[in-house]
Amino acid sequence: MEFLCYHRDRPGSMPLRSSLLEEHWSYMDGFSLIARGPTFADGVLTGSVHVVDVPDAAAARAFAFEEPVYQAGGYRDVLVRRWRNVLGRTMWDFAGGREGGGHLVLGFGAGEAVDLVPARPEELVAYGPLLSDDGTAWLGTAPRGWGRRRWSGRRTRRRCSRPVGTTPSRSTSGSSAAGARSGPATPRG
Numbered sequence: 262m263e264f265l266c267y268h269r270d271r272p273g274s275m276p277l278r279s280s281l282l283e284e285h286w287s288y289m290d291g292f293s294l295i296a297r298g299p300t301f302a303d304g305v306l307t308g309s310v311h312v313v314d315v316p317d318a319a320a321a322r323a324f325a326f327e328e329p330v331y332q333a334g335g336y337r338d339v340l341v342r343r344w345r346n347v348l349g350r351t352m353w354d355f356a357g358g359r360e361g362g363g364h365l366v367l368g369f370g371a372g373e374a375v376d377l378v379p380a381r382p383e384e385l386v387a388y389g390p391l392l393s394d395d396g397t398a399w400l401g402t403a404p405r406g407w408g409r410r411r412w413s414g415r416r417t418r419r420r421c422s423r424p425v426g427t428t429p430s431r432s433t434s435g436s437s438a439a440g441a442r443s444g445p446a447t448p449r450g
Contacts, residue, residue: 266312272337278330342391344390352386369401388402
């Protein structure tokens with residue numbers, strides 16, 4: 262099962278994160294990752310996003326909460342949501358460029374699932390719905406794109422997807438609690 266984990270940094274946690282970098286990478290090397298990378302707002306590191314393939318929701322929570330920086334108190338909060346890999350690829354299969362950093366947008370919704378189809382899948386590293394732990398309830402959508410474009414609000418929905426039916430009730434990006442601009446991530450062995 263695929264899960265999206267978003268760790269938001271505690272203010273001033275950069276020295277702690279730096280001291281645990283090797284421990285963090287060693288930990289990550291033990292998992293099957295679909296996508297990952299840091300998030301930034303105005304050039305400042307704000308957190309990390311990881312899309313991981315694990316057996317179940319308990320394993321996803323263990324992945325998120327046993328991560329060394331979390332254990333050391335470096336994150337102020339963590340979002341763990343079931344996710345479905347609509348594009349069917351990993352970030353290492355992504356053919357697009359790495360210019361200008363990436364973008365993570367978490368669009369939360371409620372009610373009936375909204376069938377969002379990526380309008381430009383070649384610009385997206387990862388894309389999929391946010392789901393309840395059992396995969397039956399739609400909670401929103403999470404695209405991660407790459408490029409120079411800054412995405413926000415209605416413009417994000419227009420560029421990331423073509424809504425069929427209604428659109429998500431809320432979509433955020435930038436440095437808000439729900440989404441952040443992501444920087445480049447280098448694949449590790």
